[in-house]
Amino acid sequence: METTAAEERLNEPGCRSMPGYEVKLDIFQGPLDLLLYLIKKNEIDIYNIPITLITGQYIEYLHRLQSLNLDLAGEYLVLAATLIHIKSRMLLPVDPLPGEEEEDPRRELVEQLIEYQVFKEALLELDKLPLLERDVFKRGALADDDHPPPAEDEALEVNLFDLLQAFKKIASTWDVVMEIDREKITLAEKMNHILTILLERDGVSMEELLVCGISKSQLLYTFLALLELAKMRLIKIYQAETFGRIRIFATAA
Amino acid sequence: MEDIKAIIEAMIFSSDQPLALDKIQDALPEVGMVELKGVIESLDNDYRQQGRGIVLKAVAGGFQFRTRDDLAPWVKKIRAGRPAALTSATLETLAIVAYRQPIVKAEIERLRGVDVSAPLKGLLEKKLVKILGRKDVPGKPIIYGTTKRFLEVFGLKDLSEMPTLRELRDIGG
Numbered sequence: 001m002e003t004t005a006a007e008e009r010l011n012e013p014g015c016r017s018m019p020g021y022e023v024k025l026d027i028f029q030g031p032l033d034l035l036l037y038l039i040k041k042n043e044i045d046i047y048n049i050p051i052t053l054i055t056g057q058y059i060e061y062l063h064r065l066q067s068l069n070l071d072l073a074g075e076y077l078v079l080a081a082t083l084i085h086i087k088s089r090m091l092l093p094v095d096p097l098p099g100e101e102e103e104d105p106r107r108e109l110v111e112q113l114i115e116y117q118v119f120k121e122a123l124l125e126l127d128k129l130p131l132l133e134r135d136v137f138k139r140g141a142l143a144d145d146d147h148p149p150p151a152e153d154e155a156l157e158v159n160l161f162d163l164l165q166a167f168k169k170i171a172s173t174w175d176v177v178m179e180i181d182r183e184k185i186t187l188a189e190k191m192n193h194i195l196t197i198l199l200e201r202d203g204v205s206m207e208e209l210l211v212c213g214i215s216k217s218q219l220l221y222t223f224l225a226l227l228e229l230a231k232m233r234l235i236k237i238y239q240a241e242t243f244g245r246i247r248i249f250a251t252a253a
Numbered sequence: 254m255e256d257i258k259a260i261i262e263a264m265i266f267s268s269d270q271p272l273a274l275d276k277i278q279d280a281l282p283e284v285g286m287v288e289l290k291g292v293i294e295s296l297d298n299d300y301r302q303q304g305r306g307i308v309l310k311a312v313a314g315g316f317q318f319r320t321r322d323d324l325a326p327w328v329k330k331i332r333a334g335r336p337a338a339l340t341s342a343t344l345e346t347l348a349i350v351a352y353r354q355p356i357v358k359a360e361i362e363r364l365r366g367v368d369v370s371a372p373l374k375g376l377l378e379k380k381l382v383k384i385l386g387r388k389d390v391p392g393k394p395i396i397y398g399t400t401k402r403f404l405e406v407f408g409l410k411d412l413s414e415m416p417t418l419r420e421l422r423d424i425g426g
Contacts, residue, residue: 029341030367075367115364118418123341123348125416130322132406136310137320137328139266188384188395199380234377250378 031079032116034061039113046113049106051090055083082109162239163206166246167223170210185218190225195234198250206237206246257284258292258299271315271405313404314411339379346372347381347403352418354398355385361397373397381406 028034038057039046062076089105104110130136197204209222226248229235239246264280265272278289293316297309310319320328339347346369349361361369376382380402387393399412409415 029345030365032366079366112363112366116366119345119348119352119364122352122416122418123344126348126351126407127344129407129409129416132319132408135322135325136408137325137332138317139269186386188386192383195377195380195383232374232377234374 028065031076032113033120034058034076035079036113036117036120046110046117049110051083051087051106055080055087058083162242163226163237163246165243166206166239167210167219170207171216171219185221187221187225187228190221191229194222194225194229194248195250198235198248203247203249206248209248257281257288258296261289261292262296265309265316266318268315268317271313271317271401273315276315310408311410312408313401317405319408340372342367342369343372343375347376347399350376350382350397351399351403351412351415355396356398357388357394357396359394 028037035054035058038054038061039049042053042057044050044054059080062080065076086105086109132138194204194209197209206226209226210219226235226237230237234251236249236251237246238249260281261277264277274286274289274293277293278284278286281289284292293309300307300309306321306324307318308321310317312319345365346361349364350356353360353364358369358373361373373382377384380400382397382403383400385396385398388396403409404411407415
């Protein structure tokens with residue numbers, strides 16, 4: 001069933017030649033997926049892949065896919081190169097060193113393919129489970145996925161310098177307490193903590209986050225976590241006016 | 254006994270996350286753990302035997318009331334506009350994280366053969382995956398793992414309840 005659908009998609013005439021449209025190639029989840037599809041289509045033993053045949057078919061598909069999405073094509077080309085490399089190694093006469101076992105050039109790829117296939121199967125099993133918000137529902141969990149920044153303060157993006165300034169300002173209001181015990185905080189914990197807060201609330205101001213911390217190291221870790229999250233583009237940081245309140249939002253999905 | 258059952262029912266009902274047994278125990282210190290489990294079991298039976306639209310489910314290390322899974326078509330009618338489906342790319346990434354955690358991004362990419370920045374970010378946002386820390390190798394890559402929310406969404410008591418992976422050697426024959 002799946003195979004025929006995939007075939008149809010590929011053979012659709014409009015699919016190839018539409019400049020200006022980005023076509024999401026969701027029939028194949030990547031080069032490994034395409035390769036597995038070809039292996040299944042040809043009813044090939046995965047442990048004994050006829051590399052010439054498969055490489056030929058794979059490259060033929062690439063030609064058809066290539067015009068669709070350049071980004072994807074890049075990853076597909078890496079595997080094409082691997083296939084050609086394996087093919088060339090198989091053509092060369094093997095001259096194993098004494099005491100060394102002759103290795104099948106296909107081995108590494110086959111292992112990767114099998115591992116990938118295991119996950120593909122596990123995925124189908126996972127998808128069969130009764131999923132929350134799809135098959136089963138808990139009490140009154142309403143949609144809170146999109147939370148645009150509140151309109152009250154016109155948001156403008158802040159730079160690193162503003163962030164540092166704000167941090168200094170807040171840090172200076174703290175009475176620094178001498179610490180003897182070393183607290184156990186990790187950056188990951190702080191990052192998750194901030195993400196949890198943002199999951200529960202629309203947005204949070206930097207003051208609120210930094211007030212939670214009692215010690216200097218808490219302050220520092222929170223600040224570092226903010227920088228790290230911003231770098232990972234999981235949060236957005238806004239400031240309405242110079243020296244104004246800095247607010248943090250989760251990046252919209 | 255009946256009172257305790259009603260109390261526990263109310264506690265689980267009012268909690269928006271799976272309510273852990275420990276928490277119930279803390280709130281009802283005079284009730285022993287064995288009795289507590291018995292009451293919950295009996296509550297579970299009540300719902301089943303009466304053919305209610307709600308079931309008591311042991312999930313993510315706690316208990317939660319959920320709609321019966323065969324009722325989804327009707328429940329969905331009043332919850333329009335909220336498709337909770339994950340894309341295949343996201344689901345593939347999630348499956349790899351779930352089975353191979355703790356795992357770094359490079360390893361997920363090796364297994365999938367594609368860049369996983371976008372699906373991984375989506376999973377972090379959905380709180381299905383979290384950062385566990387950093388691996389102590391050059392570059393200190395971030396280590397990822399699944400969250401309690403993952404267990405809740407997939408209706409699993411704990412990670413051991415995940416469908417088992419087929420043995421590698423069984424495949425391909």
